[in-house]
Each structure stands twice: as C-alpha cells, then as structure tokens.
Amino acid sequence: MALGRWAIASGVKNDHGLKRPERPALAGHARLFVHPAYQRLVVNEPFIKRFIPFLIILFVLALALMRVIALYDIRQDISDAGQAKLSLIAKSVATDLFDTDQIQTKSPEVMQGELETSAPPDAAKTGRLVLAVNSEEKIVAAVPPQPDLLNRYLDDWMGPGQPLTTLGERAGVLQLTLPSGEDVIATVYNGKNSAGSIAVVQPVSSLYSGWRRQVSRETIVFIATSIVLVILGFAFHAQAARAQEADSIYLETETRFHMALRRGRSGLWDWDLSRGAIFWSQSMFEILGLAPRDALLSIREVAQLVNPEDTDLIELANGLVRTGEGQVDREFRMRHADGHWVWVRARAEVVLDKQDDPHLVGIAVDVTEQKRMAEASRMADLRLRDAIEAISEAFVLWDASDRLVMCNSKYQQLYGLPDNLVRPGTAYEEIVSGGRRPIIANAFPASGSDVGARSLEARLDDGRWLQINERRTKDGGFVSVGTDITTLKENEKQLLENERALTDTVADLRHSRQQLEKQAQQLVDLAEKYAEEKNKAEDASRIKSEFLANVSHELRTPLNAIIGFSEMMLSGVFGDLGDEKYAEYCRDIRESGRFLLSIISDILDMARLESGRLDLAPEIIEVGNLVAEAVVSHADEAERGHVQIMTDVVPELVFQADRKAVRQILFNLVSNAIKFTPSGGAVKVSASRMKDGVCLMVEDTGIGIPQTAVAKLGRPFEQVQSQMTRNHKGSGLGLAIARSLAVLHGGYMEIASAEGVGTKISVFMPMRPQQPPKASAAA
Structure with missing residues (x-):
C-alpha cells in the first residue's frame, strides 16, 4: 500500500544521507517571478536614462538663463546709477562754482582750488574726471588734476560735434568714444549766465569693473554647478548601465539556460515531496506541447499525463523512501497535447532545502527520437541481412579480431563451409581450415586511396574464377566480396586474340602512313616551287610597271614636241603653209599626238598606281x-x-x-x-x-x-x-x-x-x- 504525502516527507527527513543544496531549492516559488514594481522600473528605465540628461541640460540652461537675466539687470542698474551719479556731481559742482563770479576773473590755481572744494569727496572715485570749462570752452581745472588737459578745448578732447558741448545738461548723460579710443560716459552742465560749464567723465571699464568681477564669480559658480550635475548624470548613467548590463547578463544566462534545455529536448523538474507541488521549466511544457504556466503543478495533474503502464509517481516516491537510494533514472511515456505518447527519461535526486523539506530535483529528456531510431536501427539491421543474403556475390564481414560477423549463403556455398562454422564469432583460421581453399592467381592493390584495400583473382578447383575485393572498416575489421568473373575471363581470352589481330592491322596502317608522309613531302616541294614561281611573277610585274613608267616618260617628250610643232605650223608663226592639205595633215598630226599623249599619260598613271609610288x-x-x-x-x-x-x-x-x-x-x-x-x-x-x-x-x-x-x-x-x-x-x-x-x-x-x-x-x-x-x- 502506498504511503501518504506526509509519510513520504517524514520518511525522507529521517534519511540523513540525503544531500543539502547550498541555496534553498525553490524556497518559495514566488521568488522565480519578477516583482511588478521592479518590472515596471525595468520597462521604464530606458526612458528615464534618456530623460535624466535632458533634465540636467534643461536645468543648466534655465540656471544659465536666469543668471544672465539677473546679471543684465544688475548691469543696467549700475549703468543707471552711474549716469545719475554723474548728473548729480555735475549739477552740484556747477551750482557751487558758478553762483556769483565769472570764471574768467579767476586764475587757474583759484579755479583748481574751488573745483576741488566744490566737488563731492567721492567725485574722483572709480576713475571719474570732473572738468571746469570757461566761457571760451577751454578746460581751466580738473579733479583729479590733469595738467595736460588745461587750456585745451573741450571739443578737441571729447571730439568735434558732440551734443554735450552744444546742448549741455539737456543732452543728459551720453556714452561716447574719445579721440583717444577710450569708451566713456559723460555729461556737461552749464553754469549761470554762460559763465562756464562743468563736464563729468567716467570710463566705461571702471564703471562696470565691479559688475565684471561679479560675472566672473557667477560664471565660476555656474561652471562648478554644471560640472557637478554632469558628474551626477554620468554617475547615474553608469549605474543604470551597470544595472542594465546585470539584467542583460541575467536574461542572457536565463535565455541560454532555457535554450540549452529546449535544444536538448530537456525539461527541469522540481518536485516538492512534502507539499506535492511540482515545478516545470518552459521547455518541459514545450516537450509535451502544453501552454507554459507560471503556476506550480499538482502531483495529480502530472500523474494524469504519465502512462500508468510505465510508472506510478506515488509508488516511485514511496520506493525512494523505502530503499533510501535518493536517485531516479527511469524511462516512461507521457501524453502529448496532440494525444500521442512521448518517451521521457527522467534523472533526478532527492535534496533537502534549509527547512529540511525534501525535493526531487532533476531533468527529463525527450528520448522519443532515440526510441524511434533504435527501432529503425533494428529494422535496418534486418533489412541489411536480407539484402546481403539477396546479392549474387559472396559477402563476408570480419571484426577487428578476425572473427566472423556475418556472411551470406553464397559465401558458404563457394567455400563449402558447414553450418556449424558460419556462426558469428567464429575465428578466421577455423573457417579457412574448414572450407576449400581457392588458388590465388593475381593480387594487386585496389584502386583508390583506401589503406589496406586489395583485390584478388582466384581460381576454384571446379574451374570457376573469383574476383575478391577486400576493404578495411573503420573499426579495424574488413569486408570481403567475391564476384564470379568466369565469363569475364573467357572474354579476356577472346580480347587477347583480337588484340593480336589488331596489332597486325596497326602494322599495315603504319606502312600506309609512311607512304602518306612521302606524298606530303612531295606536296611541300611543289608548294615551294609554286612560291618561287609566284615571286618570279611578282618581280616580272614590277619590272613591267617600271618599264611602262620609263617608256611612258620617254615618249611624252617627243610627243609634246610633235604636238607643239604641229600647233605652230597651224598657227602660221613662220608663214603660211601653202596648200590646204598641209594644214589638214598638221591637224591630224596634232590630234593623233594628243590622243597618243593621253594614252601614254594613262599608262604612266597606271604604272604609278601599280608600283605604289602615288x-x-x-x-x-x-x-x-x-x-x-x-x-x-x-x-x-x-x-x-x-x-x-x-x-x-x-x-x-x-x-x-x-x-x-x-x-x-x-x-x-x-x-x-x-x-x-x-x-x-x-x-x-x-x-x-x-x-x-x-x-x-x-x-x-x-x-x-x-x-x-x-x-x-x-x-x-x-x-x-x-x-x-x-x-x-x-x-x-x-x-x-x-x-x-x-x-x-x-x-x-x-x-x-x-x-x-x-x-x-x-x-x-x-x-x-x-x-x-x-x-x-x-x-
């Protein structure tokens, strides 16, 4: 009778020889599944990695924009305060200096003293310059003192055409460039009754010197802040990359693990014997054509898939408890989702987790194909034996120890072997000594590159001829095939006779070829004579052309004279010819000469063309x-x-x-x-x-x-x-x-x-x- 579930567990716990894994074997199957929050983080992590640098850049840009706006406002405030300060200084000094007396009645030393007295204490700070100008637009005093500016015209120093020198305080405070190239802000305030004016000038560089120092400090703070943010961004990116790489390694390892199981047609088992729950890997579901499940299987569900004729899982567990073996190696069938049976070989071992709960952990390999191949191999062996028996040649196979593996009845008949010798395992010497021995006529290596292969021709005592071909097998044995070549030997004898007749025919053909060679030599001689005659003909043609050219050239001279004299006689240059017949004869001479000259010209042209001299x-x-x-x-x-x-x-x-x-x-x-x-x-x-x-x-x-x-x-x-x-x-x-x-x-x-x-x-x-x-x- 099978023990109950708890009996199995208690029996296994009492067996102290069981192995304990270093880590818990499925200590809570929920650990196999990823936490939902972490899963969402993993899914959204690529977007966060891309968003963080954008946030950093946006923060840095916003910070930079805010500081630029603030610094611009500060600069504007400094500019407004400086201009107001210049206006107040000019107005105050002009009011004190030009209240009663005329400036022309005072000496330069007096004007310098009064200007220093009238100027506020901070008038000369930050590079400001206060100038006293008389009614003639000449500079008569300066704070701080400027000896090189005394008695110079204000227009010359500030530059001609300045609104400040013409409009005075109505022009306000203006920024201008002095002829010396220096950028300044300046204002001019006229005194009472046009007695003179006060000009206050401040360099732009000294006005914004404090602001520039503040800009430098702000820039250093901004750069340091940006560097810290960038370092933090890179640190986050590196940490995220490490996490992603770790996840990638984990996923790759898990993928390779499942791929190895899938390619090997294997599945992972983890049977919690104390709880009756079984964990299967995805590949195990694929072997049986079932949809993968994340939930654990019950022992009842698995038992319904196992063929009861092969094994009983409960009985298997009880047997492990009774025998205390702790290991399983069984083959059994499990039902596929399509309805057919799948052969599975399960190898497992009982281990204890930290809570001393027994687990049967192992793998199950799909051996259906191996079973099918074993059956196919058995059938192939039967077919091979039938095929060997059906061939007309004598066939025998020896193993590496020169013992008989198999042979057909044709081999037994040719060598006259009794039935008790043609059994697998019989030694080669016993079979050779027990049968008839053929006479070896010829032995030579077989064609090809096989080492140890050879071919023999042997004659039996009944007059038949055999061709025996031997080849070494990969395991060290050899296979021998004997073919009856009696008919071929008879044909070979006939071929030898035909070869003798053919030799005689070849001798006759050789004699005929010698006659043909003589005729060919005669043709060659004729060809040489033809070439010689052809050269003679070409030389004769060339000589003819040269002769015609020379003759035509020699004939043209007297013909031209004949034609010329006939024309002179017709024209009567030296007097009348007398009789009309003479004139007719002269005309005939001229026409005949012209006709003959045209013929000679044609001959001369033809000769030139034939000789190629044109x-x-x-x-x-x-x-x-x-x-x-x-x-x-x-x-x-x-x-x-x-x-x-x-x-x-x-x-x-x-x-x-x-x-x-x-x-x-x-x-x-x-x-x-x-x-x-x-x-x-x-x-x-x-x-x-x-x-x-x-x-x-x-x-x-x-x-x-x-x-x-x-x-x-x-x-x-x-x-x-x-x-x-x-x-x-x-x-x-x-x-x-x-x-x-x-x-x-x-x-x-x-x-x-x-x-x-x-x-x-x-x-x-x-x-x-x-x-x-x-x-x-x-x-």
Whole structure:
C-alpha cells in the first residue's frame, strides 16, 4: 500500500544521507517571478536614462538663463546709477562754482582750488574726471588734476560735434568714444549766465569693473554647478548601465539556460515531496506541447499525463523512501497535447532545502527520437541481412579480431563451409581450415586511396574464377566480396586474340602512313616551287610597271614636241603653209599626238598606281564645283556626240580627298559614259551623302555591257569588244585608274549594267582618306 504525502516527507527527513543544496531549492516559488514594481522600473528605465540628461541640460540652461537675466539687470542698474551719479556731481559742482563770479576773473590755481572744494569727496572715485570749462570752452581745472588737459578745448578732447558741448545738461548723460579710443560716459552742465560749464567723465571699464568681477564669480559658480550635475548624470548613467548590463547578463544566462534545455529536448523538474507541488521549466511544457504556466503543478495533474503502464509517481516516491537510494533514472511515456505518447527519461535526486523539506530535483529528456531510431536501427539491421543474403556475390564481414560477423549463403556455398562454422564469432583460421581453399592467381592493390584495400583473382578447383575485393572498416575489421568473373575471363581470352589481330592491322596502317608522309613531302616541294614561281611573277610585274613608267616618260617628250610643232605650223608663226592639205595633215598630226599623249599619260598613271609610288595630298573638296567642272570640260565632246549631260548634286556636299585624283576619277567616268552613249542619249552625273562618306555616280543610256563582261571592267587594258565598241579608241585604262584611285582613298567602285539599257558606275569615297596598303591599292 502506498504511503501518504506526509509519510513520504517524514520518511525522507529521517534519511540523513540525503544531500543539502547550498541555496534553498525553490524556497518559495514566488521568488522565480519578477516583482511588478521592479518590472515596471525595468520597462521604464530606458526612458528615464534618456530623460535624466535632458533634465540636467534643461536645468543648466534655465540656471544659465536666469543668471544672465539677473546679471543684465544688475548691469543696467549700475549703468543707471552711474549716469545719475554723474548728473548729480555735475549739477552740484556747477551750482557751487558758478553762483556769483565769472570764471574768467579767476586764475587757474583759484579755479583748481574751488573745483576741488566744490566737488563731492567721492567725485574722483572709480576713475571719474570732473572738468571746469570757461566761457571760451577751454578746460581751466580738473579733479583729479590733469595738467595736460588745461587750456585745451573741450571739443578737441571729447571730439568735434558732440551734443554735450552744444546742448549741455539737456543732452543728459551720453556714452561716447574719445579721440583717444577710450569708451566713456559723460555729461556737461552749464553754469549761470554762460559763465562756464562743468563736464563729468567716467570710463566705461571702471564703471562696470565691479559688475565684471561679479560675472566672473557667477560664471565660476555656474561652471562648478554644471560640472557637478554632469558628474551626477554620468554617475547615474553608469549605474543604470551597470544595472542594465546585470539584467542583460541575467536574461542572457536565463535565455541560454532555457535554450540549452529546449535544444536538448530537456525539461527541469522540481518536485516538492512534502507539499506535492511540482515545478516545470518552459521547455518541459514545450516537450509535451502544453501552454507554459507560471503556476506550480499538482502531483495529480502530472500523474494524469504519465502512462500508468510505465510508472506510478506515488509508488516511485514511496520506493525512494523505502530503499533510501535518493536517485531516479527511469524511462516512461507521457501524453502529448496532440494525444500521442512521448518517451521521457527522467534523472533526478532527492535534496533537502534549509527547512529540511525534501525535493526531487532533476531533468527529463525527450528520448522519443532515440526510441524511434533504435527501432529503425533494428529494422535496418534486418533489412541489411536480407539484402546481403539477396546479392549474387559472396559477402563476408570480419571484426577487428578476425572473427566472423556475418556472411551470406553464397559465401558458404563457394567455400563449402558447414553450418556449424558460419556462426558469428567464429575465428578466421577455423573457417579457412574448414572450407576449400581457392588458388590465388593475381593480387594487386585496389584502386583508390583506401589503406589496406586489395583485390584478388582466384581460381576454384571446379574451374570457376573469383574476383575478391577486400576493404578495411573503420573499426579495424574488413569486408570481403567475391564476384564470379568466369565469363569475364573467357572474354579476356577472346580480347587477347583480337588484340593480336589488331596489332597486325596497326602494322599495315603504319606502312600506309609512311607512304602518306612521302606524298606530303612531295606536296611541300611543289608548294615551294609554286612560291618561287609566284615571286618570279611578282618581280616580272614590277619590272613591267617600271618599264611602262620609263617608256611612258620617254615618249611624252617627243610627243609634246610633235604636238607643239604641229600647233605652230597651224598657227602660221613662220608663214603660211601653202596648200590646204598641209594644214589638214598638221591637224591630224596634232590630234593623233594628243590622243597618243593621253594614252601614254594613262599608262604612266597606271604604272604609278601599280608600283605604289602615288602619294595623296588631301584637301577639302566641294563636290558641286567639281561636278560642274567635269560637265563643262566635256561639253564639247557631248555636243559633238549629241549627248545630253544632267547633274544631281546634294547642296554643300564636301569631303576630304586628293582633288587631282577625284577629278581624274570623275573625268574618266564622264568621258567613258559620253563615248559609249549613242546620239540622242543622256548622261547623268549625281553625288549624294552616305552614312560615312560620299557616293559619286555616273549613269548613261548607252549600249550597256553583258553580264559576263562586267567582271572584266576595271582591270588594266581590259575592254569589252562588241560591234559598237570596236569603233571607239582608247587604252582601256580609264576604269582601272578610277577603281585604283578610289581604293587608294579607302573607297571602292561598283558597276551595274544591262545590255541595251545603259551602265551605272558608283564610286564610294570616305569622308577622309583611309589609304590602304600599297598592294591593295595596286590591285
């Protein structure tokens, strides 16, 4: 029968072997909860920390403002009292000094004595100066005596244009700056019948000297007070920071404690055996999916959560009392809030507090996952055994002491082992001696970086081959897998035979490769001969160009003489030729010479272009003027052939190029167009702006060119021969020169023609010359 609650407590008290904690174990669970007033202080402490410096600053500013206002009032009172004092002194002295006699009848010594007698005793204090001035505005006496001021005009000393010297006492007391630069307050009081006047002057610095000392004292007191307040503020802030840091450390420690319990799926228990009250940490509620509670739990509430099949809490407590063990280590199930069971392992110890009340204090760990993993491990072990048994290879596992852990039936069959040997724990030597021994054919380290791993090839006595792979396990044992490779061995034998055949084939291929190398060497020799012949051809072309240039240059001199002499004979410089036939012959000589000279000039230009000796001289070209020049130059030729010339040029179209070269391009194209356009036809010269250059285009309605012959045009000395073009003279260099000059500028030429319709030649020129390599220009 279970003992009652008090019986448990009394039984535990009589056990003197129980431990006592240094501090009370839950001596009043109310200490676990923060006091409400302190909690409110902790909540409002950040606002107080921010408010205290503001209050200090506000107090210091208010104190400073009050003292500034008070000092300003004191200064104003000092100023008013000083001005009143000056007025009283001036009036008193003027009344006594100018009552009867005129000031001019008295000597300076007398005036000095009377002024000292009339002046009040404190008239010269705090730097005040009393001056007696006669009717001529000259200073005749001074208190205290000022010899350097006697016989000086008051206007000179005070400064010209002062209201005090003109208005006297009606001007009152004024603050002014003397010519010497000193700031003073002064007043002037006139005597009776304009006999003279009294001037009283006091420096501003001496007037406020006492006030400045008071300001210094007040400033020192204010600074000291401010420093004390700031020190008190910093002390408060430091104390608050220490308190906050202590609270932070406490909260961090508490957080880490609860986090450790939560991460470890653990809960803290404190069972007051004498009162039957149980304290749980928040993590314990989380393990069971219950809402955390600050109140203590009763033993009845906890007992309802424990599975009665596993343990009885009351019986557990009675057992502790009867046995006197004082320690608990049990696993039992507790009901989760969702309804499922949670496995808990409780470890606790009975301790006494200062009142000798027993407490069962310990932790409860959620071991549900461990239970689940143990069950999963058991099932995995069963599946592993089934899988090992199902594989077709022979499998065996040995421990670090070379004893059998497990093997499958395939291993037992291959080695012919009896059932009494294939039991876990059997030594390796017993199994080797009890079964058949394979013949080891090859042994070599297994691929990979595993230390101690190896691979064997063995042949059994029945002719079968095995590949045995062995690997060390982490605990020092090793695992061995034997695979039947009989089929692979047969395939290997066949592969060896195929390799011999392949070797013979490779020898044949090597012989064929030698033949190919010989042919390749012959090709290399042919290539070298081709390169040599190419160089010879290029040298011949260069020699040809130089020869044409030299011949053209030599022919121009006699031709110029022939043309010149023919023109002189036609003009009759040295007399009439006589017969008209001579004149006709001279004209034929001149025209033939000119035609031959133009051909030679074209040949010379072509030779220069091919040799690359033509240099460009770029300049800004106005396209409209150049087109107009070309039209005018060929107007007679067009008129003779009854060909109409039209132009279409974009206004203000300019670009940079060699003017002579562009003129020659345009003249050659227009001349060709007129030459091959029949009577009644038309030639159109146009120029337009492109994206990055200029397009010059000459279009005619001439005989046209067959498509098969378009590719020939633009080559040196090439002409398209037809029934109509045979009657036209020419060297065939016009288009070639035009194309070469365009390429020399970095442009190009395009020819579009249709037989019987006409020809359109377009030359594209860049905005600035982009001279290509000489080889390209010559091409």
